[in-house]
Amino acid sequence: MMKASIGQGILSIPPDRKICNQLKLSGAETEGSALRYDDSSFWQDTLRKMNNTIMRFMETIELINSAVSGKELPTNTDLEQILFSFAESMNGLLSACNRACNENDMATGNGSGGVQDNLLKLRGILISVLKMQESSGEEISVNLKSIGVKLINDASLVIDKRTVRDAISSRGGEVIKAVKTIVSSLFEAMPLCIDPNSGNLVNVRRKLEENDGNHSEVTAALTERLEKERCELMEKLRITELLIAHSNQFLDNLKLSAGFFPIIHSLYDSSGHGL
Amino acid sequence: MKEFFRLTRNALDTDNDETFLHSLIQRNALFGALEQFSSCLSQGFIEKMIFLEEMIIERLKTERKRMIKDIDEVSRKISTVKAYSALFPIPSMPAFFDLTG
Numbered sequence: 001m002m003k004a005s006i007g008q009g010i011l012s013i014p015p016d017r018k019i020c021n022q023l024k025l026s027g028a029e030t031e032g033s034a035l036r037y038d039d040s041s042f043w044q045d046t047l048r049k050m051n052n053t054i055m056r057f058m059e060t061i062e063l064i065n066s067a068v069s070g071k072e073l074p075t076n077t078d079l080e081q082i083l084f085s086f087a088e089s090m091n092g093l094l095s096a097c098n099r100a101c102n103e104n105d106m107a108t109g110n111g112s113g114g115v116q117d118n119l120l121k122l123r124g125i126l127i128s129v130l131k132m133q134e135s136s137g138e139e140i141s142v143n144l145k146s147i148g149v150k151l152i153n154d155a156s157l158v159i160d161k162r163t164v165r166d167a168i169s170s171r172g173g174e175v176i177k178a179v180k181t182i183v184s185s186l187f188e189a190m191p192l193c194i195d196p197n198s199g200n201l202v203n204v205r206r207k208l209e210e211n212d213g214n215h216s217e218v219t220a221a222l223t224e225r226l227e228k229e230r231c232e233l234m235e236k237l238r239i240t241e242l243l244i245a246h247s248n249q250f251l252d253n254l255k256l257s258a259g260f261f262p263i264i265h266s267l268y269d270s271s272g273h274g275l
Numbered sequence: 276m277k278e279f280f281r282l283t284r285n286a287l288d289t290d291n292d293e294t295f296l297h298s299l300i301q302r303n304a305l306f307g308a309l310e311q312f313s314s315c316l317s318q319g320f321i322e323k324m325i326f327l328e329e330m331i332i333e334r335l336k337t338e339r340k341r342m343i344k345d346i347d348e349v350s351r352k353i354s355t356v357k358a359y360s361a362l363f364p365i366p367s368m369p370a371f372f373d374l375t376g
Contacts, residue, residue: 240339251329
């Protein structure tokens with residue numbers, strides 16, 4: 001589906017990230033050989049599916065990255081299809097994470113708690129990348145939302161076909177830029193690739209940030225956004241507390257002026273209008 | 276007086292939290308002026324104001340509860356994000372990843 005449509009517009013797979021053509025050779029895509037477990041209990045089966053889902057996702061963004069990485073896109077590249085494939089792949093991974101996290105059997109399986117934690121964190125990483133896209137509108141000229149790809153309820157990407165088509169036809173360059181930005185953010189946040197020899201999913205360790213433990217750009221941006229959100233909420237809370245204090249004071253003064261009216265509520269309807 | 280009453284009604288009538296707070300903030304500046312006229316207010320008007328003010332306070336308390344919940348939620352998210360490591364965005368998991376590559 002995605003491979004057929006995007007593949008026609010794709011030039012070649014970068015040699016340093018040679019995963020795609022090895023995926024089928026490894027058998028991981030169909031056989032789940034990336035997970036080397038003999039035990040076939042239910043939660044391990046779920047893990048195998050997750051593993052393959054992640055690999056397919058990485059494969060998709062590799063393909064998309066290849067498709068948009070050149071200075072000029074090949075004429076037969078279908079940007080709309082690329083966006084659809086991206087959303088479809090992202091939704092598949094998000095829903096797989098949610099499903100796997102909700103499996104009761106996983107919760108009782110040996111080591112399953114760690115797996116669920118990992119899946120939750122993976123989901124958090126994906127959401128944070130998508131949210132960063134939404135919040136970094138000033139830094140990049142366009143984000144996914146503005147080209148018709150919206151994150152709904154932190155659960156799935158929804159595509160507004162009309163907006164996407166308009167964006168592609170009127171500002172295709174910006175659409176490509178947005179796709180490039182999110183793909184590079186995903187690579188940064190998910191440094192995964194598939195070992196071409198074994199077909200196993202490999203976590204590529206980073207060297208630059210090993211010592212100081214600094215957060216990646218993605219998590220730093222997310223933290224900043226959350227801190228800002230918290231500050232705004234704190235300020236609102238402060239104002240609300242102040243308003244409550246003033247209203248209480250005003251109410252006391254009114255009661256002092258008029259005396260106490262125990263049946264006063266019966267004089268008005270629920271909206272406060274006099275009867 | 277009319278302005279105070281209008282802002283109070285605006286606050287109660289709106290479903291928008293921002294507008295609700297904004298109306299009350301504007302209204303806050305009129306408390307002092309209102310006290311000057313308090314002796315001239317009719318009993319019926321005061322009764323009505325008491326009822327409205329109790330509704331305002333009730334909604335403010337609901338808002339406060341919601342904000343505290345939101346702050347708690349955001350704080351939890353911040354802690355989660357800070358727990359991520361750039362070195363291991365997804366913690367090592369033998370069943371999940373092959374770390375030998």
